[in-house]
Amino acid sequence: MSLPSTAKPVLEVRELKTWLRGHDGGALLKVVDGISFSLAAGESLGIIGESGSGKSMTAMSLMRLTPLDAQGGGSVVLEGEHLENKSAHELRSIRGRRIAMILQDPMVALDPLFSIGDQLAAPLANHLNLSGDALEARMIELLTAVGIAAPADRLEQYPHEMSGGMLQRVVSAMAISCDPAVLIADEPTTGLDVTVQAQFLDLLEDLQRRRNLALILITHDVGVAVRICQRIAVMYAGRIVEAGPMEDVLERPAHPYTQLLLASAPHMGGMQRGSLPTIPGTPPHLGRLPAGCAFAPRCPQAFDRCRVDTPPEFAVSAKHSARCWLVAQ
Amino acid sequence: MTQPLLVVADLKKDFRAAGHSKVHAVDGVNFTIGKGETLGLVGESGSGKSTTARLLLRLEDPTSGKIMLDGEDVCAARGAALRKYRTRVQAVFQDPYSSLSPRMRVQEIIAEPLIANTSLAKEEIAVRVADILARVGLDREAASRYPHEFSGGQRQRIAIARGVVLHPELLVLDEPVSALDASVRGQILNLLSELQERIGLSYLFISHDLDVVAHMCSTIAVMYLGRIVEIAPQATLFKTPQHPYTKVLFSAALPRRPGARTQRIKIQGEPPSPLNPPPGCPFHTRCPWVMPVCSQVRPELRTTADGAMTACHLEDAGRLG
Amino acid sequence: MLAYALKRIQLGLIAILVVSVFVFIAVRLSGDVSLMLVATDATPEELATVRHELGLDRPLAVQYGLFAQRVFLHGDFGTSMRYGVPALDVVLGRLPATIQLAGLAFALALLLGIGCGVIAALHRDQWPDKILRSVAALGQSTPNFWIGMMFVLIFAVHLGWFPTGGRGSLSSLVLPAITLAIPSSASILRITRSAMIDALGSESVNFLRVMGTPERDIVWQHALRNALIPVVALAGIQLGMLVGGALIVEIVFSWPGLGTLLVDAINRRDYSLIQASVFVTSTFLVFLNLMVDLLFGVIDPRISYR
Numbered sequence: 028m029s030l031p032s033t034a035k036p037v038l039e040v041r042e043l044k045t046w047l048r049g050h051d052g053g054a055l056l057k058v059v060d061g062i063s064f065s066l067a068a069g070e071s072l073g074i075i076g077e078s079g080s081g082k083s084m085t086a087m088s089l090m091r092l093t094p095l096d097a098q099g100g101g102s103v104v105l106e107g108e109h110l111e112n113k114s115a116h117e118l119r120s121i122r123g124r125r126i127a128m129i130l131q132d133p134m135v136a137l138d139p140l141f142s143i144g145d146q147l148a149a150p151l152a153n154h155l156n157l158s159g160d161a162l163e164a165r166m167i168e169l170l171t172a173v174g175i176a177a178p179a180d181r182l183e184q185y186p187h188e189m190s191g192g193m194l195q196r197v198v199s200a201m202a203i204s205c206d207p208a209v210l211i212a213d214e215p216t217t218g219l220d221v222t223v224q225a226q227f228l229d230l231l232e233d234l235q236r237r238r239n240l241a242l243i244l245i246t247h248d249v250g251v252a253v254r255i256c257q258r259i260a261v262m263y264a265g266r267i268v269e270a271g272p273m274e275d276v277l278e279r280p281a282h283p284y285t286q287l288l289l290a291s292a293p294h295m296g297g298m299q300r301g302s303l304p305t306i307p308g309t310p311p312h313l314g315r316l317p318a319g320c321a322f323a324p325r326c327p328q329a330f331d332r333c334r335v336d337t338p339p340e341f342a343v344s345a346k347h348s349a350r351c352w353l354v355a356q
Numbered sequence: 357m358t359q360p361l362l363v364v365a366d367l368k369k370d371f372r373a374a375g376h377s378k379v380h381a382v383d384g385v386n387f388t389i390g391k392g393e394t395l396g397l398v399g400e401s402g403s404g405k406s407t408t409a410r411l412l413l414r415l416e417d418p419t420s421g422k423i424m425l426d427g428e429d430v431c432a433a434r435g436a437a438l439r440k441y442r443t444r445v446q447a448v449f450q451d452p453y454s455s456l457s458p459r460m461r462v463q464e465i466i467a468e469p470l471i472a473n474t475s476l477a478k479e480e481i482a483v484r485v486a487d488i489l490a491r492v493g494l495d496r497e498a499a500s501r502y503p504h505e506f507s508g509g510q511r512q513r514i515a516i517a518r519g520v521v522l523h524p525e526l527l528v529l530d531e532p533v534s535a536l537d538a539s540v541r542g543q544i545l546n547l548l549s550e551l552q553e554r555i556g557l558s559y560l561f562i563s564h565d566l567d568v569v570a571h572m573c574s575t576i577a578v579m580y581l582g583r584i585v586e587i588a589p590q591a592t593l594f595k596t597p598q599h600p601y602t603k604v605l606f607s608a609a610l611p612r613r614p615g616a617r618t619q620r621i622k623i624q625g626e627p628p629s630p631l632n633p634p635p636g637c638p639f640h641t642r643c644p645w646v647m648p649v650c651s652q653v654r655p656e657l658r659t660t661a662d663g664a665m666t667a668c669h670l671e672d673a674g675r676l677g
Numbered sequence: 678m679l680a681y682a683l684k685r686i687q688l689g690l691i692a693i694l695v696v697s698v699f700v701f702i703a704v705r706l707s708g709d710v711s712l713m714l715v716a717t718d719a720t721p722e723e724l725a726t727v728r729h730e731l732g733l734d735r736p737l738a739v740q741y742g743l744f745a746q747r748v749f750l751h752g753d754f755g756t757s758m759r760y761g762v763p764a765l766d767v768v769l770g771r772l773p774a775t776i777q778l779a780g781l782a783f784a785l786a787l788l789l790g791i792g793c794g795v796i797a798a799l800h801r802d803q804w805p806d807k808i809l810r811s812v813a814a815l816g817q818s819t820p821n822f823w824i825g826m827m828f829v830l831i832f833a834v835h836l837g838w839f840p841t842g843g844r845g846s847l848s849s850l851v852l853p854a855i856t857l858a859i860p861s862s863a864s865i866l867r868i869t870r871s872a873m874i875d876a877l878g879s880e881s882v883n884f885l886r887v888m889g890t891p892e893r894d895i896v897w898q899h900a901l902r903n904a905l906i907p908v909v910a911l912a913g914i915q916l917g918m919l920v921g922g923a924l925i926v927e928i929v930f931s932w933p934g935l936g937t938l939l940v941d942a943i944n945r946r947d948y949s950l951i952q953a954s955v956f957v958t959s960t961f962l963v964f965l966n967l968m969v970d971l972l973f974g975v976i977d978p979r980i981s982y983r
Contacts, residue, residue: 077537122889220400225608250610293571303542
C-alpha cells in the first residue's frame with residue numbers, strides 16, 4: 028500500500044515483514060507480512076485491526092523492537108535514514124528521540140517504584156543531556172503542555188497515586204519530550220472512561236497540530252481513528268487490505284472485510300435494534316494462512332480466483348486502494 | 357400493568373475506606389425491570405454501576421434499601437432462600453479470560469451452577485449442558501476442552517451458557533462485550549438478543565459503550581457518583597437527553613463518520629472520586645449550566661415528558677431541553 | 678510511611694509479648710521446677726514450702742505477671758544452673774558470636790544469590806544460566822553438615838588455610854560463614870532469577886526500551902529494583918533461619934553460638950537459660966523482621982498504612 032502523500036515523507040515503510048517462530052517451535056507466524064505506507068509531517072494515519080491482525084507487532088517493528096529470534100524484512104526510512112541498517116546503539120539513541128510511542132495501559136507502562144519526575148527526566152537526560160534547572164523547567168513545561176495542573180507537585184508523586192487518564196498524559200509527555208518526528212500511539216484509549224477518552228484524543232490532536240507530528244494511531248476501534256486521523260489503513264492477517272483518506276474508505280469501502288467491519292459496529296446514532304451483521308468464522312492462524320487471499324474463507328463475495336492467487340494492491344481512486352480481486356473488475 | 361420482575365427501591369451501599377471515611381458507592385438507586393426487558397446502566401468510573409450489579413447478585417449486602425424479585429424482598433435471603441434466588445438471577449462478567457476457571461473443562465464449568473443449586477442427577481445435568489452449548493452456538497465436543505483452547509468470543513459464549521443453564525429470569529451482564537474485538541461483539545450481542553427472545557430473559561446490561569447500550573436496551577439509566585441522574589426509554593434518551601451529564605457523555609462519544617462530529621461539550625477534570633463527593637448535586641462541579649442552588653440542594657428524580665426521569669434543578673426551573 | 682513504621686513496631690511488640698507467654702507456658706509444662714531444688718527424699722511439707730517460696734502455688738496468671746515483671750523490667754530470667762550467673766548474661770555473652778556468623782553468612786548469601794541470579798536471568802537458558810541453576814540445586818540438596826565437614830577436611834586439615842574450629846581470629850569465621858551461606862544463597866538465586874525474568878519481560882521495561890533507555894539502566898535500576906521486592910521478602914525469612922538454625926554449622930565448626938547454647942541448656946534442663954535463650958533469640962528475630970518490613974516501605978512507595 029503506497030498511500031502517496033503530498034509532502035516529503037518523514038517516514039517511509041516498504042514491505043515491512045516480521046515473522047516469528049511459534050511457541051512449539053513449529054509453524055512460522057507471518058505476523059507482519061509486507062506493510063508499506065508513507066507519512067509526512069503533520070499527517071495522521073489510523074491503523075485498524077483486530078486481535079491477531081499484527082497491528083501491535085507492526086508498531087514494534089517500526090521501533091525495531093521485535094523479539095530476538097524474529098525474522099525481519101523490508102525497510103523503514105525515518106527522516107531519510109534506513110533504520111534496518113543501524114546498530115543497537117544507534118537505534119537506542121533514535122528511540123524516544125526521533126520516533127516515540129505511547130503504549131496501551133499507562134498503569135503498567137510506568138515503573139511503580141519511581142516517581143513521575145524520575146521517569147520523565149530519564150529521556151531528557153539520556154537524549155538531550157539536560158540536567159539541573161534546565162531539566163526541571165522542561166519537565167514542568169511538558170506537563171503543562173499535556174494539560175496537567177500543578178505540575179511541580181506531580182513530579183514528586185508516584186504512578187499509583189494518579190488516575191489512568193492522568194497517567195496517560197504523563198506517558199504522552201514522556202513520548203513528546205524530545206520532540207520526535209513520528210509518534211505512534213498503540214491503543215492509547217483502551218480502558219479509559221468515555222469523557223477521559225475524549226479529552227485524551229483532544230490532547231493528541233492538539234499535540235500533533237502544534238508540533239507538526241506524524242502520528243500513527245493503532246486501534247481496533249474505528250471511532251477512535253475517525254476522531255483524529257486523516258488517513259486510514261485496515262489490517263488483516265498481517266497485511267494492509269485497504270487504505271486511503273478517511274472519508275473515502277468509510278463512505279465507499281472497497282474491501283469486503285472493511286465493509287463488514289463497518290457494518291457490524293453497533294451505532295448510537297442509528298436506532299437499529301435486532302440483528303447486527305456479523306463476520307462469519309474466525310481470523311486465520313498466522314502460521315496456517317490459506318492459499319490466495321487470507322480473507323477468502325470468510326468472505327461472502329469470494330470467488331475462485333480469491334482462493335488461489337493473493338490479490339495485489341488495486342487503486343480504487345487516486346489515493347484509495349484495496350487488495351481485492353473485486354476492485355480489479 | 358403486570359408486576360415488574362425486579363424492583364429496586366432506594367438501594368444504598370456504603371464502604372469503609374482507609375482512614376475511616378465512608379464511601380457512598382451506591383447512594384439511593386431506584387429502578388424496575390419488567391419481564392423480557394433490558395435495562396441499561398451507563399456510567400464511568402466511580403458511578404456505582406458495578407457495585408449495583410454486585411448488590412443485585414447478592415455478592416454484597418446493601419447498607420439499606422430493598423431488592424424485590426416478584427414482590428419478595430431478597431435482601432435478607434439466606435440459606436435455601438438465597439439459593440433459590442441464585443437460580444433466578446445469574447451473571448455474565450466482562451473478562452472472558454479470568455471469569456472461567458482454567459483448570460476446569462467446559463463441561464464442568466457449565467455444570468457447576470446446576471450441581472451447586474439443584475439436585476439433578478448426573479445424566480440430567482449432562483443433557484442440560486449439551487442443550488445449552490448448542491443454544492449458544494458451540495459444538496458438542498467443546499464440552500471436553502479447556503477454556504484456553506477457545507477465542508475470546510467463544511469463551512464469552514461459554515460464560516453465557518453458564519449464566520443461562522439454570523434458566524434464570526434475570527441475567528446481570530457487566531460489560532459483556534467490552535473485552536471483545538469489534539467483529540465478535542456483534543455476534544455476542546446477537547446471541548444475547550436471540551436468547552432473550554427464546555427463553556424470555558430480562559437483562560441488566562451494564563456498559564460504558566453508548567453504541568452497545570443503544571443497540572441492546574429498551575430503557576437506560578445514567579449513573580453518576582452512585583446516583584441515577586437520568587432514566588428514560590432508549591429512543592427518548594438518545595433523541596432528547598435531558599440531564600447535563602448525559603449530554604456531556606453523548607457529546608464525548610466517538611463519531612462513526614468523519615463528517616458527523618457533534619458539537620463537543622467540553623468539561624474539565626475527571627470523574628470525581630466517590631471518596632469526596634461534592635455537596636448538593638454530585639455533578640455541579642463540572643456542569644456547564646451550574647446554578648447557585650446546585651451546590652446546596654440535591655436534586656431528586658422527577659418525571660419529564662415521554663416517561664423519562666431526570667434529577668436536575670434546571671428541570672425544575674423549566675430550563676431543560 | 679511513619680504510620681506504617683509505627684504499626685509495624687506495634688505488631689513487633691505484640692509479638693514479643695506473645696513470645697514471653699509462650700516461653701512461660703513451655704517451661705512450666707516441662708515439669709515441676711520445684712522438684713529440681715529439693716532433695717529426692719524431701720517430705721511433702723518441704724516440697725510445699727519450696728513451692729510457696731517460688732510462688733508456684735499462686736494462680737497461673739499471677740505467676741505470669743510476676744514473670745513478666747521480672748523479665749521486662751529487670752531482665753531477670755533467673756540464674757543459670759550450669760554457669761551460676763544470671764542467665765541473661767550468659768546469653769548476651771554468646772550473642773556476638775551468633776551475630777558475626779549470621780551476619781557474614783547473610784551478606785555472602787545476598788551477594789552471591791542476587792549477583793548470580795541476575796546473571797542467570799540475563800543469560801536465560803544459555804550455559805551460564807544452566808550451570809548456575811545446577812550449582813544452586815546442588816547447594817540446596819547436599820547436606821549442610823557434609824559440606825561443612827568437607828570444607829574442614831580440605832581447607833583446614835589438608836591445606837591448613839583456616840583453623841579447624843572454634844572462634845578466634847577472623848579466619849575462623851570464613852569457613853562456617855560460607856557453609857551457612859550456601860543453602861540460603863541458592864534460594865535467593867532462584868527467586869532473584871525468576872523475579873528478574875518477570876521484570877525484564879514487563880510492560881514497563883518495554884516502555885523503557887521504547888524510550889531508548891540504555892540497557893544497563895533498564896537492568897540495574899528498573900528491573901533489579903522491581904525484582905528485589907520478592908527477594909527482600911525471602912531474604913527476611915532466610916535471615917531468621919540463619920540466626921535460629923545455625924546449629925549444625927555451630928556443631929561442625931565448634932562455633933560458640935546461641936544454637937549450641939540452647940540445645941545444651943535443654944539437655945541439662947537449665948530452665949533459666951532456656952527461657953533467656955529463647956526469649957533473646959525471638960526478640961532478635963522480631964527486630965530483624967521489623968527491619969525487613971521497614972526496608973519494604975523504603976523500596977516500594979505503594980506500601981501505605983492499611
